Amino acid sequence: MKYSNVTFIGLGQMGAALVPPFIGAGLQVTVWNRSAAKAEPLVALGATAAADFADAIKASELIIVCLADYATSNALFHRDEITPLLKGKTVVQFTTGDGKEAEAGAQWAAEIGVNYMDGAIMDYPTKVGGPECMLLVSGHEAVWRSCAQEMKLLGGRMTYVGEKPASANLLDGSLLTMYYGNTFALMQSAAMLQAEQIDIKDFSTALAAFKPVIESTWKRTIEAIDRQNYSGNEASIHVHSLGVQSLLKRAKNAGVEHGLLRLFSDYVDKTAASGHEADELPSVYEVFRP
Ligand SMILES: NC(=O)c1ccc[n+]([C@@H]2O[C@H](COP(=O)([O-])OP(=O)(O)OC[C@H]3O[C@@H](n4cnc5c(N)ncnc54)[C@H](OP(=O)(O)O)[C@@H]3O)[C@@H](O)[C@H]2O)c1
Numbered sequence: 001m002k003y004s005n006v007t008f009i010g011l012g013q014m015g016a017a018l019v020p021p022f023i024g025a026g027l028q029v030t031v032w033n034r035s036a037a038k039a040e041p042l043v044a045l046g047a048t049a050a051a052d053f054a055d056a057i058k059a060s061e062l063i064i065v066c067l068a069d070y071a072t073s074n075a076l077f078h079r080d081e082i083t084p085l086l087k088g089k090t091v092v093q094f095t096t097g098d099g100k101e102a103e104a105g106a107q108w109a110a111e112i113g114v115n116y117m118d119g120a121i122m123d124y125p126t127k128v129g130g131p132e133c134m135l136l137v138s139g140h141e142a143v144w145r146s147c148a149q150e151m152k153l154l155g156g157r158m159t160y161v162g163e164k165p166a167s168a169n170l171l172d173g174s175l176l177t178m179y180y181g182n183t184f185a186l187m188q189s190a191a192m193l194q195a196e197q198i199d200i201k202d203f204s205t206a207l208a209a210f211k212p213v214i215e216s217t218w219k220r221t222i223e224a225i226d227r228q229n230y231s232g233n234e235a236s237i238h239v240h241s242l243g244v245q246s247l248l249k250r251a252k253n254a255g256v257e258h259g260l261l262r263l264f265s266d267y268v269d270k271t272a273a274s275g276h277e278a279d280e281l282p283s284v285y286e287v288f289r290p
Pocket of ligand 1: 010011012013014015016033034035038066067068069072094095096097121122123124125
């Protein structure tokens with residue numbers, strides 16, 4: 001490993017979880033958090049609590065940031081008394097944000113002579129450091145190569161996604177859109193089943209068996225969007241419209257919240273109205289596209 005010391009800025013639920021793998025790997029670890037008490041459990045594991053933010057920056061060549069948002073991070077880092085302390089160091093930004101914030105971060109780093117990577121953590125704190133934990137990072141490949149071994153301490157599925165600083169944040173946003181969409185749909189389904197006295201455990205078993213159908217639908221949808229051809233012989237938008245209408249009616253009759261199904265129905269109707277009635281489900285993409 002290139003780095004023997006590392007500083008962590010931000011010890012919230014996620015920030016604190018990033019620290020133990022580095023202590024375990026024998027690096028000299030410095031931590032800083034606005035509320036100093038959050039450093040105590042990490043000090044007990046072997047970390048050093050910096051007296052203040054400037055001391056935390058001075059302590060290490062590698063600095064890992066995980067704060068509430070970029071505005072918080074920028075307010076701490078973009079100060080005249082701090083920027084000279086950062087010159088030549090490597091900063092990896094794991095605060096969640098959008099692509100523009102990551103690009104602005106990379107621009108700021110280039111102006112003050114900092115090696116910069118932007119990242120996203122695609123799992124919960126308890127999974128950090130484990131073989132399944134997925135993280136994304138993007139930025140200059142030379143910077144990635146210089147700290148790849150250290151970054152891989154955070155999870156077995158730490159992935160470099162390219163030179164564009166925005167890539168990690170943009171992929172993070174799209175994966176989270178999938179995450180929320182699917183999880184909200186699961187809760188809609190569970191509410192309907194509960195209203196109809198079907199055991200949620202039966203749903204769990206059926207869902208496990210249905211997973212390959214969902215995954216092959218995602219694969220076919222990505223392929224269709226990529227080639228912009230939605231024709232096929234499986235099921236037309238007209239047939240899907242009847243299916244979605246039936247779900248909406250069922251949810252209404254069951255007396256459960258049905259705003260999500262109303263949205264599905266609106267999207268399918270708009271797709272049909274725009275001339276895709278005979279096309280396949282991926283043609284709904286035409287409603288979303290820029
Ligand atoms: N938790 C997760 O499962 C998860 C998963 C993936 C990504 N993330 C991302 O990780 C980042 C941190 O999340 P978290 O779960 O650790 O959140 P959190 O527990 O709410 O911690 C927020 C952190 O930001 C600090 N902070 C907030 N306002 C501040 C200010 N004005 N000045 C200085 N520090 C300030 C907090 O300091 P104090 O302790 O002093 O309040 C704390 O260190 C977020 O961008 C989040 O999206 C979280």
